[in-house]
Amino acid sequence: MKPAPFTYSRPADWPAAVALLGGGARPMAGGQSIGPMLNLRMAQPEGVIDLRHLPDARGxxxxxxxxxxxxxxxxxxxxxxxxxxxxxxxxxxxxxxxxxxxxxxxxxxxxxxxxxxxxxxxxxxxxxxxxxxxxxxxxxxxxxxxxxxxxxxxxxxxxxxxxxxxxxxxVLPEGTRWGHWKFCRKPGEFSKATACVLAVPGEAPRAVLAALDEPPMLIPDATALIAAPEEEASRIVAALPGLDPWRAALARTALRRAVRMAGEDA
Structure with missing residues (x-):
């Protein structure tokens, strides 16, 4: 399938790009999401704004x-x-x-x-x-x-x-510890459950549970999770409504493994 007709714009600067947003135009950066959506006609914008060539667009x-x-x-x-x-x-x-x-x-x-x-x-x-x-x-x-x-x-x-x-x-100090675990059914697929833990020396550790069809869940102080990952992961996931049992099991596993990886990070 081919995209529905649309206009293509390549603005010279950021104010020009912003000005083009009205009238149903959609921005495009790498095109890895909007490209397939255009081809499948899941997205049919009036125009596409190519941001790749803007000053300071990358770096x-x-x-x-x-x-x-x-x-x-x-x-x-x-x-x-x-x-x-x-x-x-x-x-x-x-x-x-x-x-x-x-x-x-x-x-x-x-x-x-x-x-x-x-x-x-x-x-x-x-x-x-x-x-x-x-x-x-x-x-x-x-x-x-x-x-x-x-x-x-x-x-x-x-x-x-x-x-x-x-x-x-x-900017993070060298002593920062990090754990990140995600589950994909096959390489290259989107995750079905993701968790990460960031432990900066002198600060409360932070954790995120994500990829559960909802916005990412930030745990701003993950001290309890790090101290008792099994119990705390179960408590956190149990409070999330509507998860299928298999997805809840993945979420608990993601949290526990992210904690373990952060502990092993040196």
């Missing part, structure tokens, strides 16, 4: 203890070390398990987050970091906490007249 900068990752930075670039230090090592480990290398070569961290599929890797793990999504609209930039960016299935806190421009995360 990483570090300043003042914060790492700014441009939304158009590809999974492959992160996998290959575009983000420095301990934070970069953690993100590279996440990136290299996203689908396949050809997908990672084009798919972008911002496109994945803005698409807001609850099972997507960046949607599942970024809330573990006390960082922000940087949106840009007619009034300029606006910061949205990553913990509340995804609001539902394929929906986010972005306003209709905003684009996701960057993600800002804290």
């Amino acid at each position: 990483v900068t570090v300043s003042g203890g914060r790492c700014r990752i441009a939304a158009g930075t590809t999974h492959a670039a992160i996998e290959d070390g575009a983000v420095p230090g301990r934070l970069g090592a953690i993100l590279a480990g996440v990136a290299r398990r996203i689908a396949y290398r050809p997908v990672r070569n084009r798919g972008t961290v911002g496109g994945s987050l803005a698409h807001a599929d609850p099972a997507a890797d960046w949607v599942a793990v970024l809330p573990a970091f006390p960082g922000d999504a940087v949106a840009v609209g007619p009034a300029g930039e606006r910061r949205i906490p990553l913990a509340s960016f995804v609001t539902g299935l394929l929906s986010s806190a972005l306003r209709p007249d905003e684009l996701l421009r960057a993600i800002e995360l804290p």
Whole structure:
């Protein structure tokens, strides 16, 4: 099947891209989500706004203890070390398990987050970091906490007249421990349950449970989970309504294994 007719726009700068959002146009970064949706006619926008060629659309900068990752930075670039230090090592480990290398070569961290599929890797793990999504609209930039960016299935806190421009995360000390576990029925498939644990020295550990067809669940203080993973994972999952038994079992396993991996991380 071929897409329904649409106009193609390649804006020269961010204000021009924002101005094109009215009238039913959809933004496109790597095209790994919207491309298949267009071909299947699951999406039939009036136009497509190509963001790949905008100034500062991709790349990483570090300043003042914060790492700014441009939304158009590809999974492959992160996998290959575009983000420095301990934070970069953690993100590279996440990136290299996203689908396949050809997908990672084009798919972008911002496109994945803005698409807001609850099972997507960046949607599942970024809330573990006390960082922000940087949106840009007619009034300029606006910061949205990553913990509340995804609001539902394929929906986010972005306003209709905003684009996701960057993600800002804290630079992490070398002693930071990380555990990340996800279950996929076959390589390259979206996860059926994902959990991660971030333990920064001197701070309360954070955990996320995700990929359960709902927005990611942030546990801002995972001390109890780390101390008693079996009991606490069961308590957390039992409070989630409507999970099939097999999905609940996967969720408990994801939490326990993420805790174990964080404990083994050195």
